[in-house]
Structure formats: C-alpha cells, structure tokens
Amino acid sequence: xxxxxxxxxxxxxxxxxxxxxxxxxxxxxxxxxxxxxxxxxxxxxxxxxxxxxxxxxxxxxxxxxxxxxxxxxxxxxxxxxxxxxxxxxxxxxxxxxxxxxxxxxxxxxxxxxxxxxxxxxxxxxxxxxxxxxxxxxxxxxxxxxxxxxxxxxxxxxxxxxxxxxxxxxxxxxxxxxxxxxxxxxxxxxxxxxxxxxxxxxxxxxxxxxxxxxxxxxxxxxxxxxxxxxxxxxxxxxxxxxxxxxxxxxxxxxxxxxxxxxxxxxxxxxxxxxxx
Numbered sequence: 001x002x003x004x005x006x007x008x009x010x011x012x013x014x015x016x017x018x019x020x021x022x023x024x025x026x027x028x029x030x031x032x033x034x035x036x037x038x039x040x041x042x043x044x045x046x047x048x049x050x051x052x053x054x055x056x057x058x059x060x061x062x063x064x065x066x067x068x069x070x071x072x073x074x075x076x077x078x079x080x081x082x083x084x085x086x087x088x089x090x091x092x093x094x095x096x097x098x099x100x101x102x103x104x105x106x107x108x109x110x111x112x113x114x115x116x117x118x119x120x121x122x123x124x125x126x127x128x129x130x131x132x133x134x135x136x137x138x139x140x141x142x143x144x145x146x147x148x149x150x151x152x153x154x155x156x157x158x159x160x161x162x163x164x165x166x167x168x169x170x171x172x173x174x175x176x177x178x179x180x181x182x183x184x185x186x187x188x189x190x191x192x193x194x195x196x197x198x199x200x201x202x203x204x205x206x207x208x209x210x211x212x213x214x215x216x217x218x219x220x221x222x223x224x225x226x227x228x229x230x231x232x233x234x235x236x237x238x239x240x241x242x243x244x245x246x247x248x249x250x251x252x253x254x255x256x257x258x259x260x261x262x263x264x265x266x267x268x269x270x271x272x273x274x275x
Contacts, residue, residue, distance in 0.1 A: 002019075002020050002200065003017055003018070003019060003020065003200050003203055003204070004017070004018045004019065004020040005017050005018075006018070012207055012208040012210070013207060014207065015205050015207040016205060016206070016207035016208075017203065017204050017205040017207075018204055019198060019200050019201060019204060021082060023080070024080055024081060024082055024089065025078075025079035025080050025081055025111065027079050027081065027092075029061065029063060029081065030092060030100045030102070032100060033063060033064045033092075033100055033101070033102050034061040034062060034063055034064065035061070035062050035064065036061065036062070037060050037061060037062040037085070039055070039056075039057065039216065040054075041054055041055035041056075042054035042055060052218075052220070053217055053218045053219070053220055054216055054217070054218060055216060055218050056213055056216055056218065057213065057214055057215055057216030057217075058084070058214050058215075058216075060084045060085060061084075062085055063081075063083050063085065063090060063102050064102060065083075065090055065102045065103065065104060066101050066102060066103055067104070067142060067150035067151040067152075067155070068144075068148065068149075068150040068151075068190070069103065069117045069128035069142075069151075069190055069192065070117065070148075070190075071095075071099075071101055072093070072095035072096075072097075072099070072101055072117060073095075073096075073116060073117055073118050074095065074096055074114065074115075074116050074117075075093035075094055075095040075096070075101060075114070075115050075116075076093060076094050076112065076113070076114055076115075077091050077092070077093050077109060077110065077111050077112060077113045077114075077115060077126075078092045078093060078094050078100070078111065079091070079092045079111060080105050080109065080110075080111060080197075086155070086156065086157075087156050087157035087198060087201045088104055088105065088155065088156060088157045088158075088196045088197050088198050088201075089105040089197040089198050090102050090103065090104060090105055091103050091104075091105035091109055091115075091126075093115055103115070103126075103192075104141070104142050104151075104155060104192070104196060104197075105126075105196075105197040106125050106126050106141065106192065106193070106194030106195060106196060106197055107125075107158075107194060107195045107196065107197050107199065108125055108194070109125055109126045109194070109197070113125075113126065115127055115128075116128075117129075117190075119133050121133075123135065123138065123193055124193060125193055125194040126192065126193065126194060127192065127193050128142070128190050128191065128192045128193075129190065129191065129193070130187065130188050130189065130190055130191075131163065131166075131173040131185060131186075131187045131188070131189055131190075131191055132166070132170070132173075132187040132188065134163055134191060134193070135163075136163055136164065136165065136166060137162065137163065137164070138162070138163050138193060139160050139161070139162055139193070139194065139195060140154070140160065140161050140162070140163060140175075140191040140192060140193055140194070141153075141154040141155065141159060141160050141161065141191070141192055141194060141195060141196045142154060142155055142190075142191060142192040142196075143161055143175060143185060143189065143190075143191045144185070144189035144190050144191065145185060145189065146186070146189065147186060147188045147189050147190075151190070151191070151192070153175070153177065153183070153185075154177065154178070154196060155196065156196065156201075157196055157197065157198035157199060157201035157202070158178075158195065158196055158197075158198065158199030158200075158201060158202065159177075159178050159195075159196050160178055160194075160195040160196065161175045161176065161177050161178070161191075162175065162176045163175055163191075164176050164182070166187065167187070170187060171186065171187060172184045172185065172186060172187060173185050173186075173187050173189075223249070224236075230249070231249050232244065232247050232249070232251055233246075233247070
C-alpha cells in the first residue's frame with residue numbers, strides 16, 4: 001500500500017493525505033461474519049461519560065475476526081478488505097469445507113495465497129503456529145498472552161514483535177515488541193508470522209475537522225478554557241489564579257504516574273530473572 005494525495009479542488013483537500021485503497025478487493029463483507037454495532041459514545045453501563053472525545057460518526061458493522069486461528073487448518077485467501085473498526089486490513093479466507101473466516105491481513109499477503117494454522121504449518125507469511133514451533137528471530141504479530149485466549153499483542157496497522165529467545169526449561173518465550181519493550185509469553189501461545197498490514201496508517205492527514213467527526217472523534221476542549229464547575233483547571237484570572245499539576249475533571253493526575261499495573265505476571269518474572 002502507498003499514500004495518496006488528491007488534487008486540492010477545495011480548501012479542505014489541500015492537506016489531505018490518504019492511504020491508497022486501490023489494491024483492496026471491492027466486495028461487500030460476508031453476511032455470516034458481520035453483526036450490528038452500537039455506539040456507546042464514551043458512556044458506561046450507567047450512561048455516564050467516562051471517555052472523552054467520542055461519539056457520533058458513520059454507522060459501522062462489526063467484522064468477526066478470528067484472533068485465535070483455531071477454526072481452520074488450511075484456507076485460501078479470497079479477498080483483502082477494509083475494516084472500519086481497526087487500522088489494519090482484514091483478509092477473508094475460505095477453508096477446505098467452504099466456510100468463510102476473517103483474519104488479520106499481514107503485509108504482502110495476496111489473494112490466492114494459502115494460509116495454515118497449527119503446529120505443522122510452515123513458516124510463511126500469514127501462517128499461525130505455537131511459539132515453540134517458531135524459530136528465534138522470526139517477525140510475528142497477533143500474539144497470544146494466554147493459550148486459547150486469542151491474539152492480543154501486535155494487532156494494529158504496521159505493528160509486529162520479534163521472537164528473540166526461548167527458555168531452556170520450555171516454559172516461556174521472550175518477545176521484543178515494536179516499542180522495544182520485552183515481554184515473556186508462554187511457549188504454547190499462538191502467533192502469526194509477518195507484519196500487520198497497512199504500515200502507512202500513521203502518515204495520513206485528515207485535513208479537516210469533519211473527517212474526524214466521521215471517525216467518531218469529537219472536539220477537544222482544554223480544561224483551562226472551562227468554568228470552575230466543569231473542570232479543576234477552569235476559571236481564574238490568568239497568572240493571578242496560581243497553578244496546579246494537570247489533572248482530570250475528577251482531580252486525578254494525568255501526567256507522570258504510571259498506568260500499567262506493577263503486579264503484571266510477565267513483569268514479575270522479568271524482575272526475578274534480573275536478580
């Protein structure tokens with residue numbers, strides 16, 4: 001895939017840069033693999049706003065993507081399709097029984113290619129295998145954290161992990177993510193060979209506010225521009241009002257404190273090994 005810049009016939013197209021979707025298969029999504037999707041608009045089950053800047057946007061259908069890769073052993077890629085619910089593309093594959101499945105499309109996967117799942121699969125792009133059957137140094141994505149839970153790491157556009165080490169005791173594999181962080185994953189977890197498709201996703205330019213609204217992104221208002229009743233940063237008379245660290249509308253610090261739990265199992269194992 002490559003980027004596409006249109007001729008600016010209007011001012012809203014002057015800085016527009018999009019991903020070129022010309023190589024995607026122009027088909028309707030498989031009816032058996034889609035379901036309705038409601039838009040909570042950032043509200044929780046009590047109807048209270050818990051996530052800002054969400055709401056509106058174009059209506060979507062959710063594609064049922066197989067992240068576990070256990071529903072078929074061999075299949076042929078029938079189409080590479082756009083998915084409005086994720087940054088990566090998805091591939092529709094047809095197994096030996098004639099059933100359709102959606103999987104995350106890796107980079108360079110083409111229509112007509114064969115994809116396999118299981119311990120006996122070859123080390124080719126799009127094939128899913130347990131980590132103990134993947135050679136060290138292989139680039140992988142859609143990585144499971146617990147066996148049978150489905151892939152959770154490296155699922156967005158252009159992401160990947162590298163299998164850098166396997167334990168001698170045969171329990172864990174060490175994976176370096178694209179962020180350079182390293183994680184320990186059980187060796188019987190599944191992973192898919194290759195890099196996730198659409199690596200140019202991070203280079204697009206929406207060029208106008210309306211395009212963000214189509215994507216369910218609402219405008220951002222700074223806390224200091226609000227009234228005191230709406231935000232802790234609100235109100236005051238400029239420099240005379242004093243300052244405070246950046247906080248959320250409920251007074252919790254938003255810069256500095258770590259959000260990852262210190263009791264993550266993979267982190268605890270890495271700490272023990274360093275000692």
